Amino acid sequence: MKYILFIFLTLSNIVHATEPISPIPCKIEYDRQKALLGYRLFVDTTLSSDKTTSCLSCHDIFQTGGADKNVVSIGVQNRIGNIQSPTVLNACYNFKQFWNGRARTLYEQASGPIHNPVEMDMNTSKVEKRLNASDEYRKLFHNVYKSNSIKFSQVIDAIVEFEKALTTPNSRFDKYLNGEDVLTKDEIAGYNLFKQIGCITCHNGVNIGGNAMQKFGLFEEYKNAHTYPDLYSITNDPVYKNVFKVPTLRNIAQTAPYLHDGSAKTLKDVVQQMARYQLGTKLSDKEIDSIVLFLKTLDGQLPDILSQEQ
Numbered sequence: 001m002k003y004i005l006f007i008f009l010t011l012s013n014i015v016h017a018t019e020p021i022s023p024i025p026c027k028i029e030y031d032r033q034k035a036l037l038g039y040r041l042f043v044d045t046t047l048s049s050d051k052t053t054s055c056l057s058c059h060d061i062f063q064t065g066g067a068d069k070n071v072v073s074i075g076v077q078n079r080i081g082n083i084q085s086p087t088v089l090n091a092c093y094n095f096k097q098f099w100n101g102r103a104r105t106l107y108e109q110a111s112g113p114i115h116n117p118v119e120m121d122m123n124t125s126k127v128e129k130r131l132n133a134s135d136e137y138r139k140l141f142h143n144v145y146k147s148n149s150i151k152f153s154q155v156i157d158a159i160v161e162f163e164k165a166l167t168t169p170n171s172r173f174d175k176y177l178n179g180e181d182v183l184t185k186d187e188i189a190g191y192n193l194f195k196q197i198g199c200i201t202c203h204n205g206v207n208i209g210g211n212a213m214q215k216f217g218l219f220e221e222y223k224n225a226h227t228y229p230d231l232y233s234i235t236n237d238p239v240y241k242n243v244f245k246v247p248t249l250r251n252i253a254q255t256a257p258y259l260h261d262g263s264a265k266t267l268k269d270v271v272q273q274m275a276r277y278q279l280g281t282k283l284s285d286k287e288i289d290s291i292v293l294f295l296k297t298l299d300g301q302l303p304d305i306l307s308q309e310q
């Protein structure tokens, strides 16, 4: 009997292992001391020219799933950005960073907002000067990097280490994949529909996205009065017009508004738009509700590091 139960349990896990979405690992590797320093920098407005804006201003990891509740982000001097801020949670699983994938790694990405004139509007030497003026930061950096003066590359290194810690395991859906928790019949029906109609072709893998570039508007041209930095804007090849990174759907219930232009206010809106533009179909209200139920099971656990003393 024991053996039969063992075989059954093993098999049930194998079934989940064949799913096109994989759970976020519960154990992750990062340097804790560096990451705690990175956490401090992430929430510190000292890194912006007028000391009003930190990474947290546009990537609220406590309230809005690591994204921004504004349609487009607002940076220093209330300067208005040109695109919706994506989440930093689980960004370490993305194959590239930014909507148009222009940064290959988190290291490449992180100096972007610090230098961007409408975001934090600083430069390498200003950041070094400000931080070196603080006895406390000099001490903290010395403890981690053993050097007497703070270098910009160390600032980026610490922030990236913090970002590596920003994963959200143990969503109800991941527990279901691991055979630990049972979803309701309706939630499973929503997941099955998500697979059947083809959402899964683009939104799959550990981040349920974040692993491919795709045209937005495959079946119908997506028109917007404004132009946004798509892949075309960096390649100048018209084939890449309206091509963006497929975003992660992890914690998606918390990150409204949606899409690169922030035009979809609710999950219902965005699911209908995806069906229309990416799959060339119209879903009934019941079908949309069903997929939304599934999407709500993707809320994960807040990263451990956020409950640590900085």
Ligand code: HEC
Binding pocket: 042, 053, 054, 055, 056, 057, 058, 059, 073, 074, 075, 076, 081, 083, 084, 085, 086, 087, 088, 091, 094, 096, 097, 098, 099, 100, 106, 109, 110, 113, 114, 118, 119, 120, 159, 229
């Ligand atoms: C003023 C708002 C603002 C600030 C401040 C800001 N960001 Fe962002 N962040 C954005 C926007 C907007 C994007 C998307 C830009 C694009 O794709 O062209 C973005 C993109 C990102 C991404 C890529 C995520 C993805 O899925 O592609 C990461 C990672 C990130 N930011 C981390 C940071 C860090 C670290 C800081 C602080 C050093 C920071 N951000 C400061 C608004 C902001």
Ligand code: HEC
Binding pocket: 194, 197, 198, 199, 200, 201, 202, 203, 213, 214, 215, 216, 218, 244, 245, 246, 247, 248, 249, 252, 255, 257, 258, 259, 260, 261, 270, 271, 274, 275, 278, 279, 291
């Ligand atoms: C052909 C690829 C493709 C298919 C199929 C697809 N998506 Fe998307 N999805 C994308 C891309 C690309 C974006 C980013 C669109 C943009 O530029 O704003 C996106 C964005 C989203 C977003 C918004 C994420 C955010 O943070 O703003 C949600 C939610 C979403 N998709 C859900 C779905 C659902 C549900 C389906 C099935 C009905 C689906 N997608 C089908 C490629 C796809």
